[in-house]
Amino acid sequence: MFDNKDKTEINELGEFGLIEYLTKAVELTQSTTLKGIGDDAAVLDFSNKKTLISTDLLLEGIHFDLRYVPLKHLGYKAVQVNLSDIYAMNGKASQITFSIGLSSKFPLEAVEEIYEGALIACKKYEVDLIGGDTSASAQGLVISVTSIGYGEADAIAYRSGAKEGDLLCVSGDLGGAYVGLQLLEREKQIFLENPQIQPDLEGKDYIVERQLKPEARKDLIQLFETYGIQPHAMIDVSDGLASEILHICKASQVGCKLYEDKIPIDPMTYDTAREFGLDPTVCALNGGEDYELLFTVPQDAYDKVKNQLDITIIGYITEEAAGCEMISKSGNVHPITAQGWNAFKK
Amino acid sequence: MFDNKDKTEINELGEFGLIEYLTKAVELTQSTTLKGIGDDAAVLDFSNKKTLISTDLLLEGIHFDLRYVPLKHLGYKAVQVNLSDIYAMNGKASQITFSIGLSSKFPLEAVEEIYEGALIACKKYEVDLIGGDTSASAQGLVISVTSIGYGEADAIAYRSGAKEGDLLCVSGDLGGAYVGLQLLEREKQIFLENPQIQPDLEGKDYIVERQLKPEARKDLIQLFETYGIQPHAMIDVSDGLASEILHICKASQVGCKLYEDKIPIDPMTYDTAREFGLDPTVCALNGGEDYELLFTVPQDAYDKVKNQLDITIIGYITEEAAGCEMISKSGNVHPITAQGWNAFKK
Numbered sequence: 001m002f003d004n005k006d007k008t009e010i011n012e013l014g015e016f017g018l019i020e021y022l023t024k025a026v027e028l029t030q031s032t033t034l035k036g037i038g039d040d041a042a043v044l045d046f047s048n049k050k051t052l053i054s055t056d057l058l059l060e061g062i063h064f065d066l067r068y069v070p071l072k073h074l075g076y077k078a079v080q081v082n083l084s085d086i087y088a089m090n091g092k093a094s095q096i097t098f099s100i101g102l103s104s105k106f107p108l109e110a111v112e113e114i115y116e117g118a119l120i121a122c123k124k125y126e127v128d129l130i131g132g133d134t135s136a137s138a139q140g141l142v143i144s145v146t147s148i149g150y151g152e153a154d155a156i157a158y159r160s161g162a163k164e165g166d167l168l169c170v171s172g173d174l175g176g177a178y179v180g181l182q183l184l185e186r187e188k189q190i191f192l193e194n195p196q197i198q199p200d201l202e203g204k205d206y207i208v209e210r211q212l213k214p215e216a217r218k219d220l221i222q223l224f225e226t227y228g229i230q231p232h233a234m235i236d237v238s239d240g241l242a243s244e245i246l247h248i249c250k251a252s253q254v255g256c257k258l259y260e261d262k263i264p265i266d267p268m269t270y271d272t273a274r275e276f277g278l279d280p281t282v283c284a285l286n287g288g289e290d291y292e293l294l295f296t297v298p299q300d301a302y303d304k305v306k307n308q309l310d311i312t313i314i315g316y317i318t319e320e321a322a323g324c325e326m327i328s329k330s331g332n333v334h335p336i337t338a339q340g341w342n343a344f345k346k
Numbered sequence: 347m348f349d350n351k352d353k354t355e356i357n358e359l360g361e362f363g364l365i366e367y368l369t370k371a372v373e374l375t376q377s378t379t380l381k382g383i384g385d386d387a388a389v390l391d392f393s394n395k396k397t398l399i400s401t402d403l404l405l406e407g408i409h410f411d412l413r414y415v416p417l418k419h420l421g422y423k424a425v426q427v428n429l430s431d432i433y434a435m436n437g438k439a440s441q442i443t444f445s446i447g448l449s450s451k452f453p454l455e456a457v458e459e460i461y462e463g464a465l466i467a468c469k470k471y472e473v474d475l476i477g478g479d480t481s482a483s484a485q486g487l488v489i490s491v492t493s494i495g496y497g498e499a500d501a502i503a504y505r506s507g508a509k510e511g512d513l514l515c516v517s518g519d520l521g522g523a524y525v526g527l528q529l530l531e532r533e534k535q536i537f538l539e540n541p542q543i544q545p546d547l548e549g550k551d552y553i554v555e556r557q558l559k560p561e562a563r564k565d566l567i568q569l570f571e572t573y574g575i576q577p578h579a580m581i582d583v584s585d586g587l588a589s590e591i592l593h594i595c596k597a598s599q600v601g602c603k604l605y606e607d608k609i610p611i612d613p614m615t616y617d618t619a620r621e622f623g624l625d626p627t628v629c630a631l632n633g634g635e636d637y638e639l640l641f642t643v644p645q646d647a648y649d650k651v652k653n654q655l656d657i658t659i660i661g662y663i664t665e666e667a668a669g670c671e672m673i674s675k676s677g678n679v680h681p682i683t684a685q686g687w688n689a690f691k692k
Contacts, residue, residue, distance in 0.1 A: 041399055041400035042400070043398055052389055055478060055492055059447050059484065062482050089385065101408070131399065138406065142405065144479075146492040147387075148397075151389075
């Protein structure tokens with residue numbers, strides 16, 4: 001991270017100085033960006049395409065714990081979490097704004113790390129940083145990201161488009177980010193009780209990375225385009241599979257059958273959940289922060305999705321009256337209930 | 347404001363419940379909004395116009411003091427401050443996202459007041475609330491607003507468009523918001539020292555309102571359209587006239603002459619500044635938060651602007667080498683320096 005010996009106090013620079021300093025590395029690469037940072041508003045040109053907008057707030061002590069989240073990862077994750085919402089519309093993410101509120105404990109070098117992480121994400125995902133706001137914060141670190149993208153009217157996938165008979169599909173695997181968080185929390189407790197003991201995360205890279213450095217599924221949107229797959233409905237898995245399924249079913253006025261044995265769970269997620277005495281399925285259903293895409297496709301897309309290594313068919317859409325149910329591994333039927341992450345829970 | 351007896355705790359509702367509750371009054375009125383709240387991203391249609399985006403962060407203890415800012419005013423102001431950036435591009439504001447981070451001390455009724463203020467602003471300015479994020483905050487109140495608008499490519503006014511010989515103009519009057527803040531701060535101190543004494547703001551409505559309930563200058567953008575005025579360069583006055591003039595001159599690579607005796611200052615602002623032992627001109631130059639529009643027009647627009655009651659010609663644009671100077675009332679020449687508001691100042 002950073003060494004306090006080398007720290008530069010932000011108030012030496014002032015707001016405009018800070019913005020100039022932080023944004024000197026910003027390059028505009030997107031043809032849709034006419035004007036980025038440096039005016040009252042950014043100017044974008046999506047010609048005849050539809051504009052997509054999504055925004056997220058990330059607050060210290062609620063969404064992240066600076067005791068184990070490296071600042072560069074935090075900047076990276078803040079961008080990913082937001083881009084994920086644009087991809088979840090089957091859109092192309094093209095710009096973000098990045099706002100930050102900084103308590104005085106942050107030296108310039110710390111803020112730079114956050115920005116560096118954000119810019120790495122922008123570069124990798126081919127997105128322009130076009131604006132934001134920079135302020136002192138009387139309390140903790142505040143990050144607010146707005147992501148902007150575009151899509152053709154008939155390609156945009158809403159939550160409300162699922163139809164009876166659709167296949168219910170998910171990308172990647174689930175529960176890893178949640179189990180990774182449990183691991184980080186445990187090591188934090190051990191460290192707080194005995195600072196001599198270094199965190200033991202060996203061999204747990206995958207789930208730690210799922211928590212600290214998630215990747216939005218831009219690749220899936222490209223895959224849809226390549227294979228001519230048009231999702232009927234789509235949502236990103238930020239609050240847990242159960243919650244997202246219910247969102248789609250409610251918005252689409254349909255029901256669904258979910259097969260527990262089809263839910264994709266990585267072996268490391270499975271084993272570590274067991275270590276913690278947790279049910280891996282519950283971690284996938286209610287864990288959240290996986291940023292995979294949950295979507296439905298018509299049955300005639302079956303051949304196109306079944307051979308994609310990174311897509312799993314986990315169930316199907318039914319009529320609304322049939323409800324939202326999970327068929328367990330033992331064959332029992334359970335109603336799906338959302339116990340996803342709630343920022344307001346005490 | 348609200349009575350703690352009637353308070354409802356937010357965690358009883360949960361995040362989705364809270365969003366549903368707060369947004370039940372949201373109506374979509376703009377033809378450019380295809381989808382508002384309720385999906386991963388909002389979907390907008392600006393056909394072949396350019397998209398404008400701006401974002402601001404408002405943090406408790408930095409940008410507002412809840413001891414004298416009514417919550418409804420806060421919601422209203424948060425929206426105005428942001429819309430102002432779209433108008434400053436000579437654009438039409440059409441949507442906002444409104445995100446809020448709430449400490450547990452806030453009951454539902456308090457959050458409702460903030461939203462109510464925001465929605466009043468949306469309705470008055472014909473802007474749709476299309477999304478946002480709602481979270482608990484471990485510290486103070488956090489508000490983040492992103493405003494979205496559109497404009498024709500050749501109508502958009504950048505900071506960089508000022509030309510030598512242009513007239514330098516400003517709408518409304520300046521310094522009022524700053525002097526209003528001094529008044530509110532003084533009454534707060536008196537109240538803190540002796541809670542029996544009620545704030546004495548009688549006869550000071552105008553400047554108190556300038557601080558607590560600013561109005562973005564949508565009307566000016568409409569006036570430009572009606573009279574066929576195309577500003578060469580424009581910026582909104584959020585950090586003080588001096589700072590904004592320097593922004594335009596730097597971005598446009600020009601200099602300017604500003605006449606102190608032309609700076610529009612309301613009599614109440616003038617008298618109250620004097621009461622506080624402040625120079626009214628300094629309040630206008632460095633005070634900030636007036637949310638008026640500063641712009642330049644070519645000389646041939648002189649006839650069009652000179653008869654507008656709400657526009658004052660305060661100077662003109664020179665070549666860059668001549669620098670940015672103010673001619674004082676006594677005829678002395680001073681370089682213009684920015685001492686605008688700095689959130690990082692200790």
